[in-house]
Amino acid sequence: MMKTSAVRKNLSLSIVALSLLSVESSFATTPTIRLFPTTVVEDLRQTSNVARDMETGLQEVIGRLDQQQELYNESKCNGAENDSGCQRLARQIGATYLEMLTIMEERLPDMEHTVNNTKLSLEKGLRNELGKKMTPWKLQETLIGGKASETLPQNAPTLRGRSGMRLSERFKQYYQLVATSGAKGDQSLAVLASDIYLDMDETSVLMQRTRQEIARATLMEQLNQSFGIITPEMIEVVGGVKSILFGDEDAQTLVAGPPPGSVEQAYRSPLEQ
Amino acid sequence: MNLQAINRPLLTLAALSSMTLFLVSCASTAPVCGSPQSRNLNTAIDGVQTSLINGCHAHFDRYYDELLDIAEGDPKPENKREFSEFLVWSSDKGLLSTRQAEDYYNRFFNVKFMSMRGDYNNCSHTCPNKKKVLFDMERELSDKERGLLKVSRDADGYYRADQLYQEVELVLEATCNACAAGR
Numbered sequence: 001m002m003k004t005s006a007v008r009k010n011l012s013l014s015i016v017a018l019s020l021l022s023v024e025s026s027f028a029t030t031p032t033i034r035l036f037p038t039t040v041v042e043d044l045r046q047t048s049n050v051a052r053d054m055e056t057g058l059q060e061v062i063g064r065l066d067q068q069q070e071l072y073n074e075s076k077c078n079g080a081e082n083d084s085g086c087q088r089l090a091r092q093i094g095a096t097y098l099e100m101l102t103i104m105e106e107r108l109p110d111m112e113h114t115v116n117n118t119k120l121s122l123e124k125g126l127r128n129e130l131g132k133k134m135t136p137w138k139l140q141e142t143l144i145g146g147k148a149s150e151t152l153p154q155n156a157p158t159l160r161g162r163s164g165m166r167l168s169e170r171f172k173q174y175y176q177l178v179a180t181s182g183a184k185g186d187q188s189l190a191v192l193a194s195d196i197y198l199d200m201d202e203t204s205v206l207m208q209r210t211r212q213e214i215a216r217a218t219l220m221e222q223l224n225q226s227f228g229i230i231t232p233e234m235i236e237v238v239g240g241v242k243s244i245l246f247g248d249e250d251a252q253t254l255v256a257g258p259p260p261g262s263v264e265q266a267y268r269s270p271l272e273q
Numbered sequence: 274m275n276l277q278a279i280n281r282p283l284l285t286l287a288a289l290s291s292m293t294l295f296l297v298s299c300a301s302t303a304p305v306c307g308s309p310q311s312r313n314l315n316t317a318i319d320g321v322q323t324s325l326i327n328g329c330h331a332h333f334d335r336y337y338d339e340l341l342d343i344a345e346g347d348p349k350p351e352n353k354r355e356f357s358e359f360l361v362w363s364s365d366k367g368l369l370s371t372r373q374a375e376d377y378y379n380r381f382f383n384v385k386f387m388s389m390r391g392d393y394n395n396c397s398h399t400c401p402n403k404k405k406v407l408f409d410m411e412r413e414l415s416d417k418e419r420g421l422l423k424v425s426r427d428a429d430g431y432y433r434a435d436q437l438y439q440e441v442e443l444v445l446e447a448t449c450n451a452c453a454a455g456r
Contacts, residue, residue: 126447131448131455133394135398137390139399143441193447198446267351269378272382272383
């Protein structure tokens with residue numbers, strides 16, 4: 001048993017080492033624009049792990065909150081707030097809500113730290129490589145990959161910001177995309193880096209706001225506990241947290257797919273730029 | 274004596290009338306810059322070339338638009354070549370500069386955007402004018418729809434241009450945010 005777990009541990013370490021090596025070697029073949037230094041790749045992996053820990057901690061509490069909320073609604077407590085049974089249920093919901101806020105308060109700083117690290121590294125890369133070293137024409141040529149007449153690559157990244165999936169899953173996907181993006185060329189890298197950077201930026205702002213709100217919400221809920229009230233704010237906050245952590249069910253990944261067009265080889269004019 | 278007195282103003286009037294007629298006849302030699310009559314692109318281009326050489330070069334924009342209209346009636350990939358040759362001819366005849374000919378061609382028949390031309394870096398030049406650049410690109414995209422899709426039946430080319438526009442929008446947003454954060 002001990003032996004098996006040791007083998008597994010070694011195996012997983014080798015996989016991590018191999019994937020990191022493959023990232024390094026893929027960068028070595030495409031040194032043109034450096035948007036993903038190894039630090040960014042590592043930050044992405046770490047963010048994914050921290051997000052997974054936070055989700056695991058919150059999943060149980062949020063599940064319990066959902067059940068309590070359901071019970072509250074089924075007991076027709078809306079409009080019967082003075083009923084002692086309903087007040088007891090409301091206090092239980094409030095206590096679980098406080099538990100959720102505490103977990104978030106504990107885990108958010110780690111998350112915020114790794115997200116900000118990734119954001120800052122990407123920011124520097126984007127500013128230097130695409131902002132200062134390129135003219136708009138060069139940027140366009142980088143995006144198009146120098147072959148305007150070529151059809152779209154089938155494996156182009158299709159992520160666009162929040163894509164309705166778990167936070168940890170999203171970062172894991174980012175990590176995998178980045179780790180295998182070296183072979184795809186600069187055009188994919190530029191889009192991918194921009195996409196991740198904007199998402200990190202949004203996530204960072206959301207976390208900052210959430211942290212500011214947690215202290216206030218905790219105080220409010222401690223006061224509400226004595227009255228047994230469920231505020232609409234509580235429901236809203238829980239909804240927001242679920243949406244950020246576990247994905248928005250309504251959101252759909254945007255996929256830009258061209259309908260099949262003419263495959264005839266295009267004529268190249270002497271005037272073409 | 275009396276007869277002579279009457280004839281003098283008549284003579285003046287006749288002289289004035291003949292001068293006016295002469296001037297009017299001069300004016301009527303100005304070229305008639307009519308639209309191409311044929312719906313066949315090759316024939317229409319021939320007609321337009323004749324008109325342009327005969328002094329209608331000020332109407333170049335209108336002619337180009339009308340030729341695109343005619344080509345839309347019979348869309349095919351070879352139309353790209355027809356327009357390219359017409360523009361090269363216009364440049365050779367001195368009706369357009371090389372740069373103008375390139376603009377006319379690439380705006381309609383190339384995936385790349387002429388609105389993204391610029392000699393300075395993105396942080397200093399594109400980002401402060403991001404809105405205008407994107408607005409110009411959007412307008413150019415509709416010209417590309419006409420040139421690539423409706424005239425040349427190059428659906429792949431048009432959809433690549435459309436995707437490029439979206440990518441530029443995303444990458445510029447991120448890059449300009451990064452540029453602003455570094456100030």
